[in-house]
Amino acid sequence: MANKHIIRTLMVEIPSVPGSLGKLTTVIGLAGGDIGEVETIQVGPNYTTRNITVQVEHEKQLSELLEAVHQLEGGFRIHTVSDEVLRSHEGGKIQMKSKMPIESLADLRRVYTPGVADVCRVIEEEPEKAGIYTSIGNTVAIVTDGTAILGLGDIGPVAGMPVMEGKSALFDQLAGINGVPILLNTKDPDQIVQTVKSISLGFSGILLEDIASPHCFEVEERLKRELDIPVMHDDQHGTAVVTLSAVISACKSAGVDLRKARVGQIGLGAAGLAICRMMMAYGVKNVIGTDKSQIAMTRLENYGGCSVDSIEKLMECSDIVIATTGIPGLIKKEWVRQGQVILALSNPKPEIEPEEALQAGAVYAADGRSVNNVLGFPGIFRGVLNAGFNEITHSMLVAAAEAIAACTKPGDLVPHPLDSNVHKMVAKAVENVDSLSDKEVKHPKICIQRKVPLKSFA
Ligand SMILES: NC(=O)c1ccc[n+]([C@@H]2O[C@H](COP(=O)([O-])OP(=O)(O)OC[C@H]3O[C@@H](n4cnc5c(N)ncnc54)[C@H](O)[C@@H]3O)[C@@H](O)[C@H]2O)c1
Numbered sequence: 001m002a003n004k005h006i007i008r009t010l011m012v013e014i015p016s017v018p019g020s021l022g023k024l025t026t027v028i029g030l031a032g033g034d035i036g037e038v039e040t041i042q043v044g045p046n047y048t049t050r051n052i053t054v055q056v057e058h059e060k061q062l063s064e065l066l067e068a069v070h071q072l073e074g075g076f077r078i079h080t081v082s083d084e085v086l087r088s089h090e091g092g093k094i095q096m097k098s099k100m101p102i103e104s105l106a107d108l109r110r111v112y113t114p115g116v117a118d119v120c121r122v123i124e125e126e127p128e129k130a131g132i133y134t135s136i137g138n139t140v141a142i143v144t145d146g147t148a149i150l151g152l153g154d155i156g157p158v159a160g161m162p163v164m165e166g167k168s169a170l171f172d173q174l175a176g177i178n179g180v181p182i183l184l185n186t187k188d189p190d191q192i193v194q195t196v197k198s199i200s201l202g203f204s205g206i207l208l209e210d211i212a213s214p215h216c217f218e219v220e221e222r223l224k225r226e227l228d229i230p231v232m233h234d235d236q237h238g239t240a241v242v243t244l245s246a247v248i249s250a251c252k253s254a255g256v257d258l259r260k261a262r263v264g265q266i267g268l269g270a271a272g273l274a275i276c277r278m279m280m281a282y283g284v285k286n287v288i289g290t291d292k293s294q295i296a297m298t299r300l301e302n303y304g305g306c307s308v309d310s311i312e313k314l315m316e317c318s319d320i321v322i323a324t325t326g327i328p329g330l331i332k333k334e335w336v337r338q339g340q341v342i343l344a345l346s347n348p349k350p351e352i353e354p355e356e357a358l359q360a361g362a363v364y365a366a367d368g369r370s371v372n373n374v375l376g377f378p379g380i381f382r383g384v385l386n387a388g389f390n391e392i393t394h395s396m397l398v399a400a401a402e403a404i405a406a407c408t409k410p411g412d413l414v415p416h417p418l419d420s421n422v423h424k425m426v427a428k429a430v431e432n433v434d435s436l437s438d439k440e441v442k443h444p445k446i447c448i449q450r451k452v453p454l455k456s457f458a
C-alpha cells in the first residue's frame with residue numbers, strides 16, 4: 001500500500017440491486033482509495049447502508065473520491081464521512097479500574113479503611129511484600145519528555161500522550177502489564193533523572209519513550225546506573241531488537257551470513273545508534289552509518305562503527321540499509337541497489353515506501369509499521385518482571401531478537417504484531433537468560449567504504 005495515512009469511514013446508502021456494491025468499490029478504487037473494513041449497518045428492500053473504511057494519501061484525493069461517489073448514478077448516497085481514528089481516541093485509550101467490587105460497607109472496609117491499614121503495616125515490616133499486596137510488581141512507567149514523538153519531533157509531552165496511551169494499551173493487551181504514562185514538563189536531563197528516580201517506588205520498570213538524542217543517552221545510562229529496577233529506552237533498544245530480528249530473518253531466507261553482510265544505518269539518533277551498536281555486538285563486522293550531524297557520526301565511531309558522509313555513498317556499499325531519520329521520502333529510488341534489504345523505519349512515514357523500494361530492486365523492504373518495537377517491549381518487560389530481574393542486559397535483548405526471528409514465517413521479515421505467541425516467546429526467552437552472563441561487549445572496528453557488488457541478497 002502506498003503512503004496512505006488518511007483513514008475515513010464512509011456511511012453509504014447503496015441501492016439493493018446486485019452489483020451495486022461492486023460499482024461503489026470500483027469507483028473508490030479508481031479514485032485511489034484502499035478499502036479496509038466493510039460493515040453492513042442496515043439491509044432494506046430498496047437500500048442497504050454500509051460503513052466502508054477507506055485509506056487515501058491526502059485530503060485532495062479524499063475530496064475527489066467523495067465526488068466520484070456522488071457522481072455515481074442509481075441512488076448511491078453518502079450519509080456521513082467520519083474520522084474513525086480521531087473518534088476512537090475520544091476520552092483516551094486507557095483507564096484505571098478497580099479489580100475489587102465495592103458494593104457493601106464490608107467491601108469498603110476491606111478495600112479501604114480500616115482494613116487497608118493492616119496491609120500497610122505488613123509492607124512496612126517487610127517491604128518486599130509490596131510485590132504481593134500491591135500492583136507495583138506488574139506496573140511499568142512509560143516516561144516521555146515529548147522531544148522525539150515518532151518522527152514528528154519535539155511536539156511536547158501532552159501532544160505525545162496518544163502514543164504513550166498506545167504503548168500502555170499494548171502493554172496491557174500483549175503482556176498483561178499496567179503501563180502508566182508519565183509526562184515530564186522538562187527536557188533537562190538532571191531534572192528527568194531526578195523526577196523518574198523520585199517516582200520510581202511505584203513501578204517495577206521504566207520504559208523511556210520518544211526522548212530525543214543526544215540527551216536520551218545520558219538519561220538512560222544514569223537511570224540504569226542509579227535505579228535498581230529495569231530501565232529501557234524503547235526507541236533505542238526495543239527498535240534495535242526488532243531490527244536485528246528482521247535482519248536475521250532476511251539473511252536466513254537469503255542464505256546469507258549476517259555477520260559478513262554490510263549494514264548501513266541512515267540516521268544515528270536514538271534508534272540508529274542503538275541499531276548499529278546492536279549489530280556490532282551481534283558480530284556484524286561491517287557497520288557503517290551516516291547522519292546530518294557530525295557529532296552523531298563521531299559518536300558512532302567512538303563505539304567502533306564507521307561513518308560515511310552521504311546517504312548515496314552508504315547505499316552504494318550496503319547489503320542491508322536501515323533508516324531512522326524521521327524524514328519521509330529521504331531515500332531516492334535511484335539509490336536503491338539490486339538485491340538490497342531496505343528497512344525504512346521512520347514513523348509515521350518511512351524514508352521510502354516499501355513498494356517503491358521493491359520496484360527499484362530491493363529484495364526485501366519494510367517500513368516502521370511492521371518492523372516496529374511493539375514486537376519487543378511488551379515481551380521484554382514481561383520476561384524481566386516474571387524473572388524479577390533488576391536490569392535489562394544485552395543478552396536479554398539478543399534473546400528477544402532471536403525469539404522474534406524464530407516466530408517469523410520463512411520469507412517474512414517479522415511476525416504479526418498481534419500474535420500472542422510471539423510476545424510469550426519473547427518473555428520466555430528473556431526470562432531464561434542468565435542475568436549474570438553479560439560480559440562487556442567489544443565492538444570490532446572494520447570498515448569497507450568502497451563500492452562492492454551486492455551478490456549476497458540478489
Ligand atoms: N519502527 C520503529 O519501531 C521505530 C522505533 C523508534 C524510532 N522509530 C522512528 O525513527 C525515527 C527517529 O527516531 P529517533 O528516536 O531515533 O529520533 P532522533 O531524533 O534521536 O534521531 C534522528 C536522527 O536522524 C538524523 N537525521 C535527521 N535528518 C537527517 C537527514 N536528512 N540525513 C541524515 N540524518 C538525518 C538526526 O540528526 C538524528 O540523529 C522516528 O521517525 C521514529 O518514529 C521507529
Ligand SMILES: O=C(O)C[C@H](O)C(=O)O
Pocket residue numbers: 149150151163210234235346347368372373374
Ligand atoms: O511508536 C511506534 O510506533 C514506534 C516507535 O516507538 C517510534 O517512535 O516510532
Ligand SMILES: [Mg+2]
Pocket residue numbers: 150209210234235
Ligand atoms: Mg517511539
